[in-house]
Amino acid sequence: MEVKPKKKQKLKLPASSEEFFQKIAGLASFAVKFLIELFKPPYEINETLKQFFMIGYKSFPLVAITGFIIGLTLTLQSIPTLDKFGAASLVPSMVALAVILEIGPVITSLIFAGKIGSGIGAELGSMKVTEQIDSMEVSGTNPFKYLVVTRIFAATLMLPILVILADAIALFGGFLAINIFDYTSLKTYLVSAMANITFSDIIPAVTKTFLFGMSIGVVGCYEGYNASRGTESVGIAANTAVVISSLMVILIDMVMVQLASIIF
Amino acid sequence: MGMDKSKLIKLGIFITLGLAVFVFGIFYIGSKDNLFTDTFEVYSIFSSVSGLAEGNNVQFAGINVGTVKAIDILATDKIRVTMSIQEKVKEFIKKDSETTINSEGLVGNKVLTIYGGTPGSTPVESGDSIHSVKPAELGDIIKNLEKSSKEAEVIAQQITEITMKVNNGEGTLGKLVNNSDLYDNLDSLTANVANSTESIDRILAQTSSTINTVTSDIQELTVSIKLITDNIGEITTKMNSSQSLVGTLLTDTVFANDIKGVLRNTNQTTANLEMGSFSFYQNMEALKHNFLFKGYFEDLGYWDKTEFTNVMETRENRILNKENELDQKEVELRDMQKKLELMRNELQRKLDSLNANK
Numbered sequence: 001m002e003v004k005p006k007k008k009q010k011l012k013l014p015a016s017s018e019e020f021f022q023k024i025a026g027l028a029s030f031a032v033k034f035l036i037e038l039f040k041p042p043y044e045i046n047e048t049l050k051q052f053f054m055i056g057y058k059s060f061p062l063v064a065i066t067g068f069i070i071g072l073t074l075t076l077q078s079i080p081t082l083d084k085f086g087a088a089s090l091v092p093s094m095v096a097l098a099v100i101l102e103i104g105p106v107i108t109s110l111i112f113a114g115k116i117g118s119g120i121g122a123e124l125g126s127m128k129v130t131e132q133i134d135s136m137e138v139s140g141t142n143p144f145k146y147l148v149v150t151r152i153f154a155a156t157l158m159l160p161i162l163v164i165l166a167d168a169i170a171l172f173g174g175f176l177a178i179n180i181f182d183y184t185s186l187k188t189y190l191v192s193a194m195a196n197i198t199f200s201d202i203i204p205a206v207t208k209t210f211l212f213g214m215s216i217g218v219v220g221c222y223e224g225y226n227a228s229r230g231t232e233s234v235g236i237a238a239n240t241a242v243v244i245s246s247l248m249v250i251l252i253d254m255v256m257v258q259l260a261s262i263i264f
Numbered sequence: 265m266g267m268d269k270s271k272l273i274k275l276g277i278f279i280t281l282g283l284a285v286f287v288f289g290i291f292y293i294g295s296k297d298n299l300f301t302d303t304f305e306v307y308s309i310f311s312s313v314s315g316l317a318e319g320n321n322v323q324f325a326g327i328n329v330g331t332v333k334a335i336d337i338l339a340t341d342k343i344r345v346t347m348s349i350q351e352k353v354k355e356f357i358k359k360d361s362e363t364t365i366n367s368e369g370l371v372g373n374k375v376l377t378i379y380g381g382t383p384g385s386t387p388v389e390s391g392d393s394i395h396s397v398k399p400a401e402l403g404d405i406i407k408n409l410e411k412s413s414k415e416a417e418v419i420a421q422q423i424t425e426i427t428m429k430v431n432n433g434e435g436t437l438g439k440l441v442n443n444s445d446l447y448d449n450l451d452s453l454t455a456n457v458a459n460s461t462e463s464i465d466r467i468l469a470q471t472s473s474t475i476n477t478v479t480s481d482i483q484e485l486t487v488s489i490k491l492i493t494d495n496i497g498e499i500t501t502k503m504n505s506s507q508s509l510v511g512t513l514l515t516d517t518v519f520a521n522d523i524k525g526v527l528r529n530t531n532q533t534t535a536n537l538e539m540g541s542f543s544f545y546q547n548m549e550a551l552k553h554n555f556l557f558k559g560y561f562e563d564l565g566y567w568d569k570t571e572f573t574n575v576m577e578t579r580e581n582r583i584l585n586k587e588n589e590l591d592q593k594e595v596e597l598r599d600m601q602k603k604l605e606l607m608r609n610e611l612q613r614k615l616d617s618l619n620a621n622k
Contacts, residue, residue, distance in 0.1 A: 053271050161278070164285050165281060206286070
């Protein structure tokens with residue numbers, strides 16, 4: 001009897017699930033590739049600086065306005081509520097905790113994802129569609145290093161700075177909001193705001209923003225870099241980049257908060 | 265592909281600003297957590313830390329001087345709280361200081377408070393244990409409140425009972441409240457008191473006038489005494505001037521000697537009289553023994569030898585007594601003379617002092 005060789009069974013999953021896992025694998029490999037390429041010379045310093053400027057500096061006004069309004073409204077809404085409990089004096093402390101620990105990093109990252117994630121996705125997507133990336137490869141330039149590594153690195157380093165500035169602006173917004181109700185000196189406000197904040201609050205809050213920035217950069221670049229060859233794919237790439245990077249921010253936040261509570 | 269200068273500057277400013285805020289935050293919180301100041305560690309053992317957590321503030325005299333570094337369970341009712349305290353306040357925290365756990369506000373953060381410590385006693389050293397005082401737990405406070413409210417209920421009930429009794433006119437207080445006799449009594453008492461007050465006023469007025477009278481009398485008396493003193497002065501002057509009998513007595517020694525002589529003569533006369541009477545007696549005895557008159561005396565019972573002897577002895581004794589008396593008189597006279605001398609001297613001195621006062 002002839003023994004039939006066993007046929008290798010192919011993993012069968014619904015089309016959407018297949019796509020989902022493919023994407024996860026693609027993103028992971030993309031991230032690993034980024035980390036490998038990051039430390040490999042040559043370094044695209046000028047392009048990196050340019051991306052710092054484009055991603056960091058250019059996002060600052062948007063982030064600043066958002067931060068200011070968040071600090072202002074959070075304070076304005078907290079005062080009447082806390083006043084009911086006779087704890088109006090805890091408003092600065094509460095606003096500072098909320099802004100520095102959670103709202104500042106997450107909101108800034110979401111805004112950042114909306115602006116930078118979509119921007120990178122669309123830019124790289126259009127470059128892909130117009131075959132600029134292919135031509136780069138032909139001309140001997142490593143497009144991954146030149147286009148992807150610089151953007152992800154810029155996003156990773158610029159987001160923490162943006163978050164820190166946004167936190168500071170949000171606290172200033174809170175200070176102005178308190179002065180609408182009552183007069184408080186900036187020093188008193190700062191002392192009260194910082195009363196309950198310790199290193200164990202600041203370090204995880206800042207650390208996670210690096211991961212947020214990196215994930216936004218990775219998702220944006222991945223979506224743009226792997227856009228298919230149609231014009232509409234540029235839009236899809238931009239859209240998917242925003243959706244996925246926003247989701248990533250929220251997921252990473254959840255994990256990091258839990259991790260921080262374990263470590264600190 | 266380079267970047268133009270202005271973009272680079274903007275980027276530089278942006279990054280610097282972000283890092284500056286970060287560094288400021290780090291140092292601000294670091295200084296709060298005493299990461300950049302010299303610190304030392306002490307600990308306290310509690311049976312419960314009432315929710316105190318690592319990183320909570322340590323206060324001394326109401327000032328944040330450190331943080332709680334660690335909380336370890338050593339045994340079931342032994343919890344060691346390690347505090348990290350600024351080196352600069354070390355000298356103010358004494359070995360006999362105490363620690364307790366308080367709340368910042370009613371529902372605020374927990375703080376570890378160091379208090380007490382005798383000024384001048386030894387300061388704590390790193391690794392010392394500070395005696396802890398059990399913190400007031402909210403549960404205990406509520407338990408005490410419950411107890412107090414129960415007691416208050418009992419008290420309220422008792423007060424109600426008392427009030428009811430009072431309203432019903434039972435007991436002393438009830439009678440006091442409900443019986444008007446006491447009020448009437450009080451009323452009359454008040455009236456009496458008013459009368460008494462009037463009487464007292466009157467007595468006081470009288471006393472006052474009496475005192476006035478007495479005072480004026482005393483004044484008059486003083487005037488009289490002055491007059492008397494003046495008179496005495498005059499008398500003394502007169503005495504000294506030997507115009508009067510007393511003056512003569514006091515001043516004139518010749519006169520005194522005369523009196524002495526008179527007295528002596530009187531004594532002599534008396535002695536002579538005694539002698540005369542004795543002679544007469546002898547004559548009479550002779551008559552008795554005369555036969556012509558013998559019968560007469562015998563009839564009268566005078567003829568008795570023993571009786572005669574007795575009479576004689578009695579006479580003799582009497583004469584001796586007289587002699588003694590005379591001697592005594594002489595002594596007395598001498599005394600008198602001495603006394604007069606003394607009195608004279610005395611009067612002379614008083615007169616001198618009066619003259620000096622004038």
